[in-house]
Every structure is written in structure tokens, then in C-alpha cells.
Amino acid sequence: MAYLLRELIAHLETIAPPAYQESYDNAQLLVGDPAMEVRGVLCSLDATEEVVKEAKENNCNVIVAHHPIIFKGLKSLTGKNYVERTVIKAIKEEVAIYAIHTNLDHVAHGVNAKIAQKLGLEKTGILAPKLQLMMKLVTFVPLGDTQAVLNSLYRAGAGVIGEYSGCSFRVGGTGTFQPSDKANPTIGKHDKPEEVEENRIEIMFPAYLKQKVVSALKQAHPYEEVAYYLHELENENQEVGAGMVGFLPTEMEALEFLKFLKQKMNLSSIKYTQLIDRPIRKVALCGGAGFFLLNAAKARGADIFITSDIKYHEFFDADGEIVLADIGHYESEFFTKELLLEILSKKFPNIALYLSKVITNPVSYL
Structure with missing residues (x-):
């Protein structure tokens, strides 16, 4: 089965969402076309000229590296330093480079x-969990539609706390409204007050999923106009941090x-x-x-x-x-390429995966 680079990237970004990288970082697709078909992947700590050469020799057209080869904007590509030479070589050899850096540092399974x-x-x-990465959604749903709405929110990634999924809170109450003559109400009639037994639902989710969660709510909710509140939370995210x-x-x-x-x-x-x-x-x-x-x-x-x-x-x-x-920096992260191979092999068993054998450590010891 053939996979496109964008599919591989999408999987990596479910494991280590780009939103969790530090502001100085550049974890993303650095070189390559997301629509290209993946022939093979070389997992490496760094992306250098030698690593690009190694990828080509192994018939790999994708390098997944921990460290981004590009940290700052490039104003020219003339080969005047190792960064420019690596990028030029990757483009010439049609080898894509994807970096997954501090976002992979910050997840509990990274x-x-x-x-x-x-x-x-x-x-x-996590030694130092990050703050203000969580949000809470509060919404109001007719009793009979509660589970369908919750299921939609769960599929969007809401309701996960540590090793527990399907986490939410609900309490019953009475919702009131009066549809105007221009409304298209699911329940009730134009210009007549209505009362409906509803559940108030509260559910937490990672803030980077806000758009996806709100979209899931609106798609699953039976009402024409969905009442909901979003709250930014001070809570530590025990699954994300340094x-x-x-x-x-x-x-x-x-x-x-x-x-x-x-x-x-x-x-x-x-x-x-x-x-x-x-x-x-x-x-x-x-x-x-x-x-x-x-x-x-x-x-x-x-x-x-x-x-x-x-x-x-x-x-x-x-x-x-x-x-x-x-x-040592290189030594402390040396096994990251093994981690990358493990992550990819579980999802893409049919893609040829390789561990880089190039020693990219710029420091030598006597």
C-alpha cells in the first residue's frame, strides 16, 4: 500500500502536535512536497549532507529528523554553510526532510x-508539566441527543485525561428559548416560548484542538443555534511538558x-x-x-x-x-531515532524504514 508524505506527517503530528513546540523551534516539513509518495524513510537525529546521501543510498525519499536543519530564515541558497548545502542537496536528490523536535520532547511518550x-x-x-494548554467546553443538549454529541466530541479528541478517555460531566436542567419567525427550530414553534429538558455538558480538551472540537459540536448538535462556552484553563497538562x-x-x-x-x-x-x-x-x-x-x-x-x-x-x-x-547533547538524544522508527513502524508496517548510521555528533572526545 502506497502512502503520501502528508499521511506520514499527519500521523507524526498526532503523536507530537506542532502546537507543543517551543516558540523558537521549527518542527515541520522543511523540504519536500506533501503530495509525494513515500518510498522509504530514514530516521535520524540530525539532517546533514551525509544523512541525505545515506537516504539516497537506501532508496529513501524522506528523512524524519529530530533536529531541524533550518532554525532561522534562509535569505539565500548558495551553499555557503552546512545548512544551505544540506537543503540544496535534499532538493537536488528529491529527498524530503521533516523535523519533529521540541514537540516530541514535550509529550509523555516522547x-x-x-x-x-x-x-x-x-x-x-513529566518533570515540569506545562500550564494553560487545556480548555473546557460547556454546552447544553436535549436529553435524547446527549450521547451522540458526546461521542462526536470524543472522536474530536475531547474528554481525555491522562490514561482515561470518555471523561465528561453532565447535570440536568431546563433550557428556555423562543424561536423568531425567521428561525428553523428543531424543537418549538415560531414566536412561542419553549422549555426543554437538557443536559449541561462540561468537557476538557487540548487547546490546539479547539476548532476541531467546536466543529464536532456543531455537526452533532440538533439545534440550529448551539449555545456553548469556551474557557481557558490554568490546569497543568500532565501529559505535556519538559x-x-x-x-x-x-x-x-x-x-x-x-x-x-x-x-x-x-x-x-x-x-x-x-x-x-x-x-x-x-x-x-x-x-x-x-x-x-x-x-x-x-x-x-x-x-x-x-x-x-x-x-x-x-x-x-x-x-x-x-x-x-x-x-552530552548528542548522547542524550541518540536513541530518539529508534523512537521515531518505532512510532512509524506501528502505523506504516509496509514502508521501508531505516535507522541512520551516520554519526552527526559535532563533538569528539579523546
């Missing part, structure tokens, strides 16, 4: 979950855990602060540059915080309360 899985962590959750925290099945001494970390993440070295005088059991982590989460890790009572790109003076901020470990 980059950080993959690291937690490698370390065998249990009872995992970093992850979880527990080791069995506690380890700090030095023992660092050796375990080195082995599980295939590390050549680890930079770390003074070891604490207690075993490691609760682990906080963030793939990529995550130092900004140090206070969150402390607040959650983590024994160690694993991330990358920590500056010299920032190591002092561990302050004996927690072990701060820098494992």
Missing part, C-alpha cells in the same frame, strides 16, 4: 520517555548508578558534580539542554538530574542537594 525506558525507570511522569522523573526498581549507590548510566546510554564520559551521601532512587532527566529544569528536579526530590550542555558555573547550583550529570 524523547524523555525513551531515555527513561533505556534506564528502566518506573512510575515515570523532562521526566521516575524511579529505579532498586536503589543504587551514586557511583554505581553513574557506571550504570554510562553503560546504558553508551557514553564515553560523564561530567558530574559531587556525589550525595544517599543512594540514587529517584531520577530526573531531560534530553538535550535541560539545565533550566534543575530547580524542578530538586523540588520533585530527585537524587540525580541527567541532561546536557551545562555550563561551568551552573554545576555549582547542584549545591550538594542533588547530583547533576551532563552526558
Whole structure:
């Protein structure tokens, strides 16, 4: 069965909605035609000239990369730097590049979950859940139409809270209205007051689904004019945010855990602060540059915080309360390409999928 690039992108964006990326990010289709037929996909951490070459050699016309090759606007394509050369090569070779970056970092089943899985962590959750990503819909529906409207809202993505779906609240009451002579009422007659037994429905949904949810409501609701309210919520979204925290099945001494970390993440070295005088059991982590989460890790009572790109003076901020470990940016996200392949293989078993073998790490160790 043949698939178009837009179908592949649509699936990836259900896993990691673009609305969850940071404002500075550029997670999207960077090169290519959404209508092109997908022959094969190369999953990579980065998209470079060598990765484009590798894709071509494997008969792949799509690269799904974690890091966007384009972060800022390009004012020319003359090949004067690695970004322009990569884009030019991708266009010449007719290889599409799709980036799925901080949006994949921020979902509970994303980059950080993959690291937690490698370390065998249990009872995992988002380290710093994001606020103001949820909305609530309130509407009023005749008793007999309530379930049909709810089902439509559920299909649109509303009513999901963590591992629970079909979540809503309803309470009965009496709705009143009087149709004008220009109305086309489902219930009632022109210019006559009407009373209808209705359910007040309240249901939560991710804010980025607002248009889809409202459309589903209007399509399923029996009334010509649908009364509804939308509220922005301050609630944390426990499924979306930065970093992850979880527990080791069995506690380890700090030095023992660092050796375990080195082995599980295939590390050549680890930079770390003074070891604490207690075993490691609760682990906080963030793939990529995550130092900004140090206070969150402390607040959650983590024994160690694993991330990358920590500056010299920032190591002092561990302050004996927690072990701060820098494992390297590339190294912390190396297994993301495995995650991408897993995501795609579940939905597109008939597409040829490959893991990039190109080492794109710009940092070397002696």
C-alpha cells in the first residue's frame, strides 16, 4: 500500500502536535512536497549532507529528523554553510526532510520517555508539566441527543485525561428559548416560548484542538443555534511538558548508578558534580539542554538530574542537594531515532524504514 508524505506527517503530528513546540523551534516539513509518495524513510537525529546521501543510498525519499536543519530564515541558497548545502542537496536528490523536535520532547511518550525506558525507570511522569494548554467546553443538549454529541466530541479528541478517555460531566436542567419567525427550530414553534429538558455538558480538551472540537459540536448538535462556552484553563497538562522523573526498581549507590548510566546510554564520559551521601532512587532527566529544569528536579526530590550542555558555573547550583550529570547533547538524544522508527513502524508496517548510521555528533572526545 502506497502512502503520501502528508499521511506520514499527519500521523507524526498526532503523536507530537506542532502546537507543543517551543516558540523558537521549527518542527515541520522543511523540504519536500506533501503530495509525494513515500518510498522509504530514514530516521535520524540530525539532517546533514551525509544523512541525505545515506537516504539516497537506501532508496529513501524522506528523512524524519529530530533536529531541524533550518532554525532561522534562509535569505539565500548558495551553499555557503552546512545548512544551505544540506537543503540544496535534499532538493537536488528529491529527498524530503521533516523535523519533529521540541514537540516530541514535550509529550509523555516522547524523547524523555525513551531515555527513561533505556534506564528502566518506573512510575515515570513529566518533570515540569506545562500550564494553560487545556480548555473546557460547556454546552447544553436535549436529553435524547446527549450521547451522540458526546461521542462526536470524543472522536474530536475531547474528554481525555491522562490514561482515561470518555471523561465528561453532565447535570440536568431546563433550557428556555423562543424561536423568531425567521428561525428553523428543531424543537418549538415560531414566536412561542419553549422549555426543554437538557443536559449541561462540561468537557476538557487540548487547546490546539479547539476548532476541531467546536466543529464536532456543531455537526452533532440538533439545534440550529448551539449555545456553548469556551474557557481557558490554568490546569497543568500532565501529559505535556519538559523532562521526566521516575524511579529505579532498586536503589543504587551514586557511583554505581553513574557506571550504570554510562553503560546504558553508551557514553564515553560523564561530567558530574559531587556525589550525595544517599543512594540514587529517584531520577530526573531531560534530553538535550535541560539545565533550566534543575530547580524542578530538586523540588520533585530527585537524587540525580541527567541532561546536557551545562555550563561551568551552573554545576555549582547542584549545591550538594542533588547530583547533576551532563552526558552530552548528542548522547542524550541518540536513541530518539529508534523512537521515531518505532512510532512509524506501528502505523506504516509496509514502508521501508531505516535507522541512520551516520554519526552527526559535532563533538569528539579523546
